[in-house]
Amino acid sequence: MSSRSTSAGADLHLALSVGHGRGVRVALTDAVRDAIRDGRLAPGARLPSSRSLATDLGLARTTVVEAYAELVAEGWLTARHGSGTRVATRSPAVPQHPASPAPPHTSGPRHDLIAGRPDVASFPRAQWLRATRRALAAAPDEAFGYGGPRGRPELREALADYLARARGVRTDPARIVVCAGVSHALTLLATVLRRRGVRAVAVESVGLHVHRDLLRAEGLRIPPVEVDGLGARTDTLGRDVGAVLLTPAHQFPTGVALDPARRAAAVEWARTTGGLVVEDDYDGEFRYDRQPVGALQGLDPEHVVLLGTTSKALAPAVRLGWMVLPASLVAEVERAKGLVEPVTSGLDQLVLADLVGSGAYDRHVRARRRSYRRRRDELVAALARRAPHVGVSGLAAGLHLVLTLPPGTEADVLRAAAWHRLALEGLGTFRHPDAGPGPDGVVVGYATPSDSAWAGTLDALCRVLAP
Numbered sequence: 001m002s003s004r005s006t007s008a009g010a011d012l013h014l015a016l017s018v019g020h021g022r023g024v025r026v027a028l029t030d031a032v033r034d035a036i037r038d039g040r041l042a043p044g045a046r047l048p049s050s051r052s053l054a055t056d057l058g059l060a061r062t063t064v065v066e067a068y069a070e071l072v073a074e075g076w077l078t079a080r081h082g083s084g085t086r087v088a089t090r091s092p093a094v095p096q097h098p099a100s101p102a103p104p105h106t107s108g109p110r111h112d113l114i115a116g117r118p119d120v121a122s123f124p125r126a127q128w129l130r131a132t133r134r135a136l137a138a139a140p141d142e143a144f145g146y147g148g149p150r151g152r153p154e155l156r157e158a159l160a161d162y163l164a165r166a167r168g169v170r171t172d173p174a175r176i177v178v179c180a181g182v183s184h185a186l187t188l189l190a191t192v193l194r195r196r197g198v199r200a201v202a203v204e205s206v207g208l209h210v211h212r213d214l215l216r217a218e219g220l221r222i223p224p225v226e227v228d229g230l231g232a233r234t235d236t237l238g239r240d241v242g243a244v245l246l247t248p249a250h251q252f253p254t255g256v257a258l259d260p261a262r263r264a265a266a267v268e269w270a271r272t273t274g275g276l277v278v279e280d281d282y283d284g285e286f287r288y289d290r291q292p293v294g295a296l297q298g299l300d301p302e303h304v305v306l307l308g309t310t311s312k313a314l315a316p317a318v319r320l321g322w323m324v325l326p327a328s329l330v331a332e333v334e335r336a337k338g339l340v341e342p343v344t345s346g347l348d349q350l351v352l353a354d355l356v357g358s359g360a361y362d363r364h365v366r367a368r369r370r371s372y373r374r375r376r377d378e379l380v381a382a383l384a385r386r387a388p389h390v391g392v393s394g395l396a397a398g399l400h401l402v403l404t405l406p407p408g409t410e411a412d413v414l415r416a417a418a419w420h421r422l423a424l425e426g427l428g429t430f431r432h433p434d435a436g437p438g439p440d441g442v443v444v445g446y447a448t449p450s451d452s453a454w455a456g457t458l459d460a461l462c463r464v465l466a467p
Contacts, residue, residue, distance in 0.1 A: 255394020
């Protein structure tokens, strides 16, 4: 092991410990980070230029540039043209080996890997603006009045074409109802089902607690359906439930696609019992290593309701989704929604219709698919290097994956994540309260960070998971 030092600012000593597999860049990065942690580099302090620091330490300038860049990505440093490289005014102060069960931070997370969210910084602002101009110029006068509960006809026509082409959906515009997202759609469906006399809706044994809570709040029981390596056990559905909520293309959060035999079993159950399959197609556009899995709705449009949303492909703030309904449900859903459109902007519907119809929506989805696939590959490679003891699954599609942990370690990993100011959810968060115990793990939403924050977030995750 060897060490070198230099003065950086006011008599600051940097000791670089190299050897035992530690390269010079890693040693320099750790030395600067330690100097910030213990207060020797105060917030706002200016660091030497990469050229001068490289000269003082006898290093290649590229090594210093890379170390600075890594610390900027992690949030320890800031770099602005004309101002040099400085210590961030609010640098993360994290102990290497946390002993306390709770982090002493008053501010929120610095890094975010919560699943179910896209990179909102990638929202196609320029395309949205162009589509807005076109949509407003072409909009009929009546588009500026109170809209009907089914949604703008322009958007329903565009969605019918898009869903048929991209997801294998069999429908027409008259059977599409525009809504404010999947939660809004589930609220409307729960109202209709309750009026029909349904008392229970089966849900997957691991899934979004938000959806379970919503159905329960509407007065419905929510018995769990076991999920295994082939998806939900639809072959166990009985007559005691009137509907089942599934994520067949990409089970949330395990990532498994529903086995073909179980897809057929779900449809057969609905036909035999008069039940309803509710298909949450929350991220159907994002497939990487396998052929796209068509919507379950295509097997039986009269017994399956398909729910879709723009929250993953565009951004949650758009607040636009859709329901593709059996013909027998359209009028009832319209009545549940009200006499006029209560929540979604008619003008935003026109803009989305233009994006879809012009092909801009497809181009944006393809670009995001490439970006998210690259992130997934970087994540998997980093885990193989720095946390090889962690199992990785759910890789083929979507915006998240599941990391399986050694038994009994999920709570410890979540505590470590809190110390590192990393927002991360455990697999147990998604388990139905009436379901049996499952493996320890965490769900990693790799789409969530912006491009500029991705490197630092990935490093924070690997630090949390390191053996």
